[in-house]
Amino acid sequence: MKNFKKQINVGTLLSAFIISTILFVAGLYVGYGISTQKLSSVEKEILEINRDVENFQIQFLLLDVLGENATCPVLKNTLSDINKRSYALGSKLEASNPESEILTYREYINLKKEYSRVLIGYWLLANKFQKSCLSDITTIVYFYSKTCDRCDDQGVVLTYLKNKYGKKLLVFALDTDLDEPGIEAIKKHYEIKKYPSLIINGKLYEGFLGVDELEEIIRG
């Protein structure tokens, strides 16, 4: 056949295009809704922890008035409360799986920043508690970055130890990619240049530390 022109089902293709676009947009919309829902529940928890940290601060004022014997046990309780919740929230925040959620990525980053601000405040108070009450708790600030090779491993080791030591070990994981002024200030103060880096009871350790090495440090 010399001159031919085959059929194009423009109508069918066009309606398929419209239907699939509607479905796709609907899917994105519902996905966005779920994602926002997840983040707002995280946000609520951050606020609650923040309130606890503020509460902790007020309890500290009692220290001067009532003395150590009366105040330290109360403080210890509050600290372990916050500790439990902040720890669960940290893994919840990681689990909200932001990388596939393009639409809510910015919100997620903002929440992470907010969370790290709360963490810093919490860490400072924990340090203060350690000094004032001569407590045997260990605080570890953990600096990590997306581009760092062994950060995932370090995270696993810390989670493991956290599970093992419970209340006695406080871990504050700070994401250095966030560009959060508070984190930057601590980094500058301790002159942190590489990741993973740990500040254990105020002392800086650079590079990956395994379970055995860390346990040695914790036990002193």
Add this chain to the structure above:
Amino acid sequence: MILTIINYIAWYIFVFISVVWILVFLQNKNKIRDTTVKTYKLPSVTVIIPAYNEEKTIEKTIKSVLSLNYPKELLDVIVVNDCSTDRTKHIAEKFTSKRVVVLNNEKRMGKAYCLNKAIKISKSELIACLDADSIVEKDILTKMIPYFKDESVACVAPALKVWEKKSFLEKIQHAEYILNIFLRKCLEFLDAINVTPGVFSIYRKKVLEEVGGFDEGNLTEDMEIALRIHDAGYKIKNSHTAMSYTMCPKKWSELFKQRIRWYRGSIQNYVKYKHMLLNPKYGNLGVFFLPMNLIAVFSIIILLVTIAWNYTENIVDSIRNLFLVNFDLSFVFSNINLENIVMQLMTTPMLLGLFGLFFGTYILYRAFNISEDDPSESKMGLILYLLFFPFVLMLFWLLAIIYEILNIKKMW
């Protein structure tokens, strides 16, 4: 981030293609249901059976052709023995008669050569090609022939099922073949059938001669001839009730070889017929099916590779983690948190994936429906086909692309 966007695009394409199939199906539902056989002046038919080492099946193949419901004087058979090293020649020659001719090649020349050789001596109006590891149902011709009433139809393809479905691999392929019956029927309505299987596709001899017969250098001559027929402006039809059955690979190694051949052949034909791509002259085939197929293969490869990569990464990570925590197994379990798992699963891509799964299942259901097959007979095959087989096929595609780029010599 880029990977995420590609994932979204891949899901979109998957949903789009599924919607096209479903729309085409729903629009033509009545035509599909209407299986009344139309009458038409019966033309003469030559069945060509190219055979290379098919001693196990060729007897059944020839017998199934000889018992077709068709006037004897209008049907003849040409078996082309492509220098088989087993008893193929001996078995085929037992059938030699006025209606059955056996030709022997001096050297192994390939399937396309065998077909062309037989076409030259055939005097029939229509040519049916039949692989020597396949059989046909008695009424196949009476169901297919009426489509030739339309002079612009150059070829009619039948429905193809798996002959034996004993092993897992065969059961999985059974689901795949059923799906192809559905897709081929939908493609017919779009005038975009891109493969006319070597199992009893019937060609108008006049057109075969006009386009120059089968391409003897091609890896997948059944796809090549289909594209060439379209290129010449003719139509290809499909009868989804005309049943034929073929042996499919029983071993993974055979499947691997078959698919690498198919996919490399596809790539070569894409290159050969690139002038059809996006060319409105070739209708739905040019502007929709060929380009869409190309994009779909690439995006699904990317999608599946990412999924597979994530799974492997997770497994490797958990093993690595065990080393990190001095093989304290309690850690692995203590870290499982239902809420977090739900959180991780409830993502937008997962939601879009559910759409995909829903459409895929609907299409499969319809496919079983129109090919009058019972899905409950092959539950396991179906589940494996849906969840596992796409990964295998994509791996084969990936390898075929790599082989083709590196130009590794053919391995069969």
